[in-house]
Amino acid sequence: MQKTIELLRKNDELKIIDAELDIYLEIPHLAYAEVKKKDGGKALLFTNAGDKKSGKKFEEPILMNVFGSYKRCELLFGRTIESVADEITKLLHMKPPSGFMNKLSFAGELFSLKNIFPKKLKGEGACQEIKYLGDDINLHNIPVLTTWEQDGGPFITMGQVYTQSLDGEMVNLGMYRLQVYDKNHLGMHWQIHKDSSHFFDQYQKAGKKMPVSIAIGGNPLYTWCATAPLPYGVNELLMYGLITKKPAKLVKSLTTPLYIPEDVDYVIEGWVDTAQLKVEGPFGDHTGYYTLAELYPVMEVSAITTKKKRVYLATVVGKPPLEDKYMGWATGKIFFPLLKTTVPDLLDYHMPENAGFHNLILAKMQPLYKGHAKQFMHAFWGAGQMSFVKHALFFDESAPKLENYEAITTYALNRFMPESLFISEGILDALDHSSPETLVGGKLGIDLTKAHKLEAPTLLRDEELFLKVKELIPEATGLHQFMIRTSNPITVIAIDKKRKASEYFNNLISLSPYMRIVVFVDTLKNDISNAYMLVWRVTNNMDAQRDVFVSGLMVGVDGTNKNSLDGFHREWPDDVDCTQSVVSALKLRGIWNLEESLNEQYQL
Ligand SMILES: Cc1cc2nc3c(=O)[nH]c(=O)nc-3n(C[C@H](O)[C@H](O)[C@H](O)COP(=O)(O)O)c2cc1C
Incomplete structure (x- = not known):
């Protein structure tokens, strides 16, 4: 994290805020407003965080919005996102070489691949310089933020959650929010479709406790890797090696069998009792709505270790645009070649930021036969986390750039007809609140690969x-x-x-x-x-x-x-809105500086 702070500072991508601020609402509200500014504002380093309720002051600074712009994303990746996608495309199309020079370059590529596998080190890591065990464990000593007024409590929002299958053969890194219940218990919000939830099922069936190690900080790429939708059974740290050309260096946790990167800032280790679930949430989520309280597993913390000079990394989710827009942009680009292995005639795809990713996708394809777009819809709705997509618009190759909203909408509306609509049913993201029942619901595909020429209606003012x-x-x-x-x-x-x-x-x-x-x-x-x-x-x-x-x-x-x-009988959640008294107080202190027009545009 110290290196990241230096990198951001050198590139004029960091703002340091020394004012005394509360981890309850104040800090997250400022980070929320900042990332809505042009080009994602700056990354923010809060150096004087406190918990007004308990009177506690925190030694460590809090770093936020690190991925919150295209520029910062590429700085943290250390290369262009395009180059990562190109490299994956090349790997997927690797063929045995012919000719001496080709063989040499092939050998070079294969050799560089050895660096993608994480390396287990002996002994302890920098992340274990300070150790808290037994009665010394206290999650309240970490500056965990409460983002929104109706949140069920403080949540760790950028936790790298390391888990392994019951037989220890598969290791997973996922990013799931973690609710702090008390000094040594955390809620594990791994949704039912996610890999750690599948591991949890294995431990539950075997009647065993499940080990979990949660890391915070270190190289920010660990955090991005935790969000990457790699297939079940693939360790996301391989992606870290692929991007950086250096293996992630791991050390063993003190009280669980899991290995974590040696340079992270915090490690929270513990065991999940698979016989017990607890109410988790509500939480103001990236949909811009609160996710309602639900039952999730609980971890009892068995150790906390930290670096001496640590930085707490966090993000804020809510109404778009936020930091996850940029993280999702990188994910979309990097996973394009992998998605193409399922749908080879896919030419491009784009998830507009204001539709919360899974609620709308635009895709460009080369239609080759009748029903091809429908075949794509079914393929999307069956491909890993892409199956959460609710609404998908399919265009042919002559459509304008998908990111050019004015042009692409004009193109769509000039060829749309009710018969372009295709409605089906499938699985939904656990966060979806709209369908009559949880986890399954309507899917809308619109086939715009065929042009229909309609007369425009009579226009009235x-x-x-x-x-x-x-x-x-x-x-x-x-x-x-x-x-x-x-x-x-x-x-x-x-x-x-x-x-x-x-x-x-x-x-x-x-x-x-x-x-x-x-x-x-x-x-x-x-x-x-x-x-x-x-x-x-x-x-x-x-x-x-x-x-x-x-x-x-x-x-x-x-x-x-x-x-x-x-006929809707589930609870309908509230919008995620800023607490106006907090905004007013920050304005009075001269710390809140979001233009009023942006406040209105993004309905804070
Ligand atoms: C800011 C942010 C917060 C997230 N919070 C959660 C969460 O609380 N629960 C969850 O299941 N997924 C959450 N995700 C999505 C997962 O990180 C993502 O689906 C990841 O691929 C899961 O990894 P897995 O497939 O290895 O389980 C979040 C993603 C981001 C960017």
């Missing part, structure tokens, strides 16, 4: 159209049309919902000469002219099986919050 809508839906409170120069303009209608959205849609059918795609959102908390946040809201709140309606050329989409009117 927003005010005129709103008057007509209001006559049919008295609960409508506002209307805004987007992309009006395309054959399928999008009409967003805000409503004070008193009925199911499908009923509102049916009421509007007589207006079909004027409208094509109609999106309903709640009046409360939505700005119907803010496309960025509308995409966030609607892709989060939709379940395609329930929330898409078609009548002739008109398509309705229900982006409202669901309740019993919709």
Whole structure:
């Protein structure tokens, strides 16, 4: 971490904040606001952290937003993300060489591969300079942040969680949030689809306790590797070796059989009693909504070790854009060659940051036969963590760049027709709150590889159209049309919902000469002219099986919050919002400096 701080400082990517600040809300709120600035603001180093509630002051600084810009990401990778992806592509296509020079370069590549395997060192590491065992264990001595007001407690947000299979053959590194319950217990939020959860099942069946070692800090690449969606059974530290060309150097934990990188800043070791689960959460999550309290495994801490000069690394998740935007960008690029092994005709893909990654993906492909795009949809919905994707748009090779939102949306709307829609069912991210039941729900694929030429509807001004809508839906409170120069303009209608959205849609059918795609959102908390946040809201709140309606050329989409009117009986979570009293207090002290326009744009 010290080297990282130096690297960021030298590259003018670090801001040091010496003001006395609370680990409860204040520090995370500042980090949240910073990363929303142009180009992700700066990484922040808080040197004077305290816990106002207990009066404790922390010796160590807290480092945040390290990955929070494209530039910082590449600095921390030590190379361009493109070059990592290219190297993976090359490895996947390695063929036995012909000719002497080719053989030499092939041998060189193979030789460099030996560095990707982690190396186990004898003895102790720098991460074990200070040891806390028995009664000296106290998680409250680490400056663990409470990010949001409704959070169930403090959470470690950048923990590298090292686990192994029951037979010790497979090792896994994953990043899962960890709730601090008391001085020696942590909640393990590994979701049911994740590798450590599969290991947990093995220990549970065998009636054994499961060892876990959690590292914080060290080279930030360990942290990125922990988020990498590598297949079950593959140790994510191999990725570290591949990127840096140096093996990760590991030492054995003091009280578990697990090996951790020797240079990390903290190690929290312990054992999970597989017979016991405990309520974990709520937690303001990267969906921009709170994930509700649920039962998860608990670890009893058996040792904490640290470096003498340690730095606590943390992130904050909530409404986009945040640090995970940049981490996800690197993941998307690096995993493209691996995804191509499942779908070779994939030309490009992109996950817009404002759709929280799994809620929307844009993909470009080379359609070769009838039904090819549908085949892709099924392949995506069956490929590892890609199967969490809820909504996927497929384009042919002549589509504009996927990151050019204006151009790609125009292209999509000019060739869309209701028959482009394909609705199916599949698994969902454990964080999804929209579907009628957890873990499974609607999937929406839109095949835009074929062009349909539609006449554009008759255009009315927003005010005129709103008057007509209001006559049919008295609960409508506002209307805004987007992309009006395309054959399928999008009409967003805000409503004070008193009925199911499908009923509102049916009421509007007589207006079909004027409208094509109609999106309903709640009046409360939505700005119907803010496309960025509308995409966030609607892709989060939709379940395609329930929330898409078609009548002739008109398509309705229900982006409202669901309740019993919709036959929805799960609890609907709250938005993740900043605590305004904390923001005001920071403003008064002159520490909060986010422009008001960004505050509004990202609905803090
Ligand atoms: C900031 C951040 C927080 C995350 N929190 C969790 C979490 O609490 N639980 C979880 O299962 N996955 C979480 N993830 C996603 C996992 O890290 C990711 O799916 C990873 O590939 C899991 O590793 P595994 O497949 O080896 O289990 C988070 C990712 C990021 C970037």
